[in-house]
């Protein structure tokens with residue numbers, strides 16, 4: 001039996017088309033029809049299960065293109081520190097004590113937070129562990145995701161094994177909702193030779209387990225802070241007379257399969273290279289602001305029609321997985337620093353969080369808009385709330401006024417994962433109890449006391 005979502009305002013995100021009193025018909029995992037309620041009810045009304053969206057907004061699920069899902073375990077554990085000190089003194093020492101089970105539990109929590117906030121796809125970079133891992137957590141939660149294994153120069157052998165295992169076990173698995181990626185951590189933690197090798201590895205993995213339709217992408221942090229060129233020079237004893245993007249291009253590792261998180265400290269030449277190589281960008285305004293990393297020249301990149309998507313970054317540098325908050329901050333941040341309120345209008349921001357996100361993950365043939373033939377990933381928002389009243393313009397409300405908690409129902413891959421704010425796939429209370437247990441355990445191993 002199919003599902004008919006009817007009587008809602010459908011924001012298709014296909015050329016910004018909006019259908020009032022519209023309906024979406026879903027069969028299995030796929031959207032089979034989109035149009036006016038009257039017409040679709042006649043066609044499917046009798047046999048389909050119905051979801052009444054009267055007075056509600058129906059949109060494609062949000063796509064978060066940069067996460068470290070398991071790091072929800074460290075939310076609020078260390079704040080108000082510069083990136084390097086935060087990573088080296090706090091985050092990495094704690095992560096050394098995390099077991100495969102901990103990673104799985106942290107990812108379950110992020111999956112729940114994402115789904116309840118209308119996010120249906122998450123691109124996550126973390127350590128792939130064999131028995132339990134982020135992929136298993138997402139698959140159990142019913143969340144769509146690109147799961148990466150983060151690679152560092154100091155553990156090349158382990159990385160190789162983890163990458164092949166991740167791809168073999170999870171790429172295009174869980175009814176096609178899980179894809180794998182190769183994730184070099186950053187140009188200052190991955191040496192130039194290893195970067196080239198990891199591009200080769202991605203190509204080999206694609207030949208063996210990927211395809212043009214279901215590609216294995218390359219997810220990396222690039223130009224997060226101003227001092228990144230100095231960090232690269234110091235780490236690998238090389239001279240660098242250009243921006244980080246130009247350095248990576250000189251290694252031949254940039255192409256359309258690359259999604260670059262942050263892209264804060266870019267030169268004009270770097271931006272040209274992003275455009276030329278068709279590199280995709282994940283903009284993470286909340287994390288960049290919190291870590292005081294700087295502000296990405298997003299308006300400049302959009303002017304060049306570069307694909308810029310939105311990400312939250314980890315729940316320990318954000319400290320949430322809330323894409324509504326990210327949309328609003330992305331919009332107002334660039335207006336503010338450019339002293340130009342016409343920049344980054346709500347329509348563009350919503351595209352960045354949906355269809356542009358899908359393009360950034362090379363997944364736009366299947367997700368990112370409500371179109372016949374695409375997978376059914378939908379979020380239904382109830383605007384009958386004081387903070388969303390009156391309603392002139394749905395897109396404006398979603399970007400500037402709505403909150404993650406306004407999402408009522410979420411469908412992923414044709415399956416209702418959350419209905420009237422109740423998650424069907426997992427027991428939220430149980431996951432939260434387990435997270436508290438993991439936290440206590442981590443603290444006892446670290447021998448510190450966080451109040």
Ligand SMILES: [Zn+2]
Pocket residue numbers: 066067068221261313314
């Ligand atoms: Zn990150």
